[in-house]
Amino acid sequence: MKAMLLNSAGSWRDMKIEEVEKPKPKEGEMLVRIKAAGLNPVDYKSGENGIPTWKYPHILGLDAAGTVEETGPGVDRFSIGDHVVFLNDMTEWGAFAEFAVTKAFAASKLPYNVLFQDAAALPVAGYTAYQALFHKLRVKEGESILIHAGAGGVGGFAIQLAKQAGLKIFTTARKENHDYVKKLGADVAVDYTAESFVERIQEETGGIGVNYVLDTVGSDNATKSLDILAYNGHIAFIAGAPKMDEFIDFSHPVSFHHVALGSVYQSRNVKEQMKIAEIGNHMLDLLSDGKLEAMVSQKIPSVDIPQGLEQLETRRVRGKIISEW
Known part of the structure; x- marks a missing residue:
């Protein structure tokens, strides 16, 4: 698959799209074909400092929306082709790629009238x-x-x-x-x-x-x-x-x-992890009903993710920047 690769801590400005092996979902997980990924300050901050458990090259990106491509054993709430959004685990490969893996119980299904780009603005x-x-x-x-x-x-x-x-x-x-x-x-x-x-x-x-x-x-x-x-x-x-x-x-x-929303994945508290999907379900309903604005200010091609992160670093961006895959 194609992915925006971080080859070392501190090199996020120099990231480029390269080919890597597509991940495989394990039990309770599903593989999602990414359609849109949100950019956040945590992306350039973690990309600058790195995380001790990362192995390089790494893939950044915590906001993810797309279609279910494959399900692992034990996944029964989702089917191939479902439109979903999820908050990625920061310690794993992220959403700046054609595909990403998520725990199924942490994902939310998109209502029929919610766009991938708007859904991807939500998680972080x-x-x-x-x-x-x-x-x-x-x-x-x-x-x-x-x-x-x-x-x-x-x-x-x-x-x-x-x-x-x-x-x-x-x-x-x-x-x-x-x-x-x-x-x-x-x-x-x-x-x-x-x-x-x-x-x-x-x-x-x-x-x-x-x-x-x-x-x-x-x-x-x-x-x-x-x-x-x-x-x-x-x-x-x-x-x-x-x-x-x-x-x-x-x-x-x-x-x-x-x-500290994303730290829940480092806990062993599955009940708390499942609250991520509960929040997502409620916010997607608000989007669907026209009661919430996704605040997407820019939509950029995936190749421009480093430049988008540089914009965020200025702290002058309104709303959300979304990359499209």
Whole structure:
């Protein structure tokens, strides 16, 4: 099969499409012919540093959508030709290839009216947003949330899901993205390049703060966000933990939630792994019903994946970039 090969850690900018042997599904697995694969910051970050268990050449790519080509023993929920989407296991060969293997119980079947390109936008960004809001923060209607980087993949999905859940939504975004994030559902957009989001949120909430924060930026940003959490507030963090010890205060208790969606494959907890498909099924239904926008901003040929990842590295991309195979 043809695949975009990473020949060594740090060489992701130089990846090229080459021929490798097609993988074979084992028990409980299925081989999927990839039609579309989403690009994510984790692709260039892992491609830069590598993972100790990888053997090179490696294939990156965690967002995958396509048709079932072959099923291994014990797979009975899917048939040859089914349209599916799945979150790939980061330790295995990924979706930047003509074919990829997945555990069948972690895949979701596409509704008839959902395109491969839109489905491929979901797994890393969409599932992460869903897990953060509903499995970690357990958001409640009528409360408030600050979602950082609202114009990005995780942030954009989180805004849409939070809006449907009935929250008041604050988000950070550059000025040129304010109309975009408000169209997704944000009530208040803060230009973090021009003003302090801490001061602005304190002003907007009368000094009370927000009930929830979803931080997708990093440890320092998450730490600053603690200053605008309301009493008994919750923060979910993806890109780095806040400095918790500096904020543990009896008079102002808050709760911390670490979100690491893809790490579930390294656990032995099959029940938790199966929740990936449950999230996927729900989000696909929302897409099918027109209640969720996939936010696909660019569709690129597979040969341009390295250039797409370079765009993501600038942190200026709206929504999702999808490669087509």
